[in-house]
Amino acid sequence: MSNRIKVIVSGALGRMGSEAIRTFIEHKDEFELVAGTVRDTSNIDPKLLKNYEEMGVHITDDLTGLVQAAKADVLVELTTPDSVFENSLLALKNGVRPVIGATGLSEEDLKELSLLAKKNQIGAIVAPNFALGAILMMRFAVEASKYYKKAEIIELHHDKKVDMPSGTAIKTAHMMGKSTNKDIPIHSVRLPGLVAKQQVIFGSTGETLTIEHNSIDRSCFMPGITLSARKVVEINQLIYGLENII
Numbered sequence: 609m610s611n612r613i614k615v616i617v618s619g620a621l622g623r624m625g626s627e628a629i630r631t632f633i634e635h636k637d638e639f640e641l642v643a644g645t646v647r648d649t650s651n652i653d654p655k656l657l658k659n660y661e662e663m664g665v666h667i668t669d670d671l672t673g674l675v676q677a678a679k680a681d682v683l684v685e686l687t688t689p690d691s692v693f694e695n696s697l698l699a700l701k702n703g704v705r706p707v708i709g710a711t712g713l714s715e716e717d718l719k720e721l722s723l724l725a726k727k728n729q730i731g732a733i734v735a736p737n738f739a740l741g742a743i744l745m746m747r748f749a750v751e752a753s754k755y756y757k758k759a760e761i762i763e764l765h766h767d768k769k770v771d772m773p774s775g776t777a778i779k780t781a782h783m784m785g786k787s788t789n790k791d792i793p794i795h796s797v798r799l800p801g802l803v804a805k806q807q808v809i810f811g812s813t814g815e816t817l818t819i820e821h822n823s824i825d826r827s828c829f830m831p832g833i834t835l836s837a838r839k840v841v842e843i844n845q846l847i848y849g850l851e852n853i854i
């Protein structure tokens with residue numbers, strides 16, 4: 609048990625964060641859940657905080673204190689676009705390896721995090737999508753784009769998603785564009801009832817081809833999160849994309 613990977617989940621009470629907390633508790637033979645962090649504990653229902661403490665999960669808003677005390681190996685970053693860069697930078701500066709699932713990092717942010725990881729010789733993983741099927745969808749879309757003149761992406765998500773277009777759609781368009789020099793339009797749909805879905809539609813003379821990935825439940829992201837938390841302690845640079853570690 610002493611060799612367990614020590615993990616902090618940032619954004620612990622969000623939709624992804626709470627699922628990640630459950631997952632790390634389930635995998636307690638491999639991972640020690642040091643704490644879950646929230647933006648401000650005074651805004652959280654004390655009953656909810658008590659429930660977590662009774663489950664043995666410490667919830668705090670002091671991420672700085674946690675990382676400065678070097679209490680963790682890995683920070684699983686599942687917050688919001690306004691927090692993701694600052695939290696990831698804080699982790700890297702203090703020798704805690706970030707596994708970044710939250711969207712909102714700009715090209716400049718990525719560059720800065722990558723340089724810092726290299727300078728400090730520690731790992732970082734940025735995964736716009738932790739679902740295996742989404743990675744395969746991107747791979748197949750790149751392959752198909754070599755054979756079709758035109759393609760468009762439709763990404764459909766729940767109506768609470770704050771960013772638009774999704775990080776996965778941007779990445780898919782980027783990968784397809786890189787291999788073919790095409791500009792791929794992205795359309796976004798936000799509706800209650802959806803989790804995450806993406807279609808890449810190709811059109812040619814008299815035919816269309818659609819590649820679709822559907823996240824029915826957030827549990828589909830968890831194997832990618834645990835895989836990344838295992839991998840990030842073995843590397844000493846920033847890796848972008850789950851496809852580069854599977």
Ligand SMILES: NC(=O)c1ccc[n+]([C@@H]2O[C@H](COP(=O)([O-])OP(=O)(O)OC[C@H]3O[C@@H](n4cnc5c(N)ncnc54)[C@H](OP(=O)(O)O)[C@@H]3O)[C@@H](O)[C@H]2O)c1
Nearest residue numbers: 619622623624645646647686687691709710711736737738
């Ligand atoms: N990579 C993937 O596979 C994948 C899959 C799904 C979602 N995502 C991304 O993951 C992120 C979270 O998604 P979600 O659906 O869980 O969103 P969510 O339900 O809105 O959860 C985000 C949580 O982060 C909290 N938060 C914001 N700033 C914080 C800070 N500085 N410290 C601690 N907590 C903070 C928010 O609290 P407040 O309410 O106080 O702001 C909220 O509870 C989003 O960026 C989403 O796009 C990634």
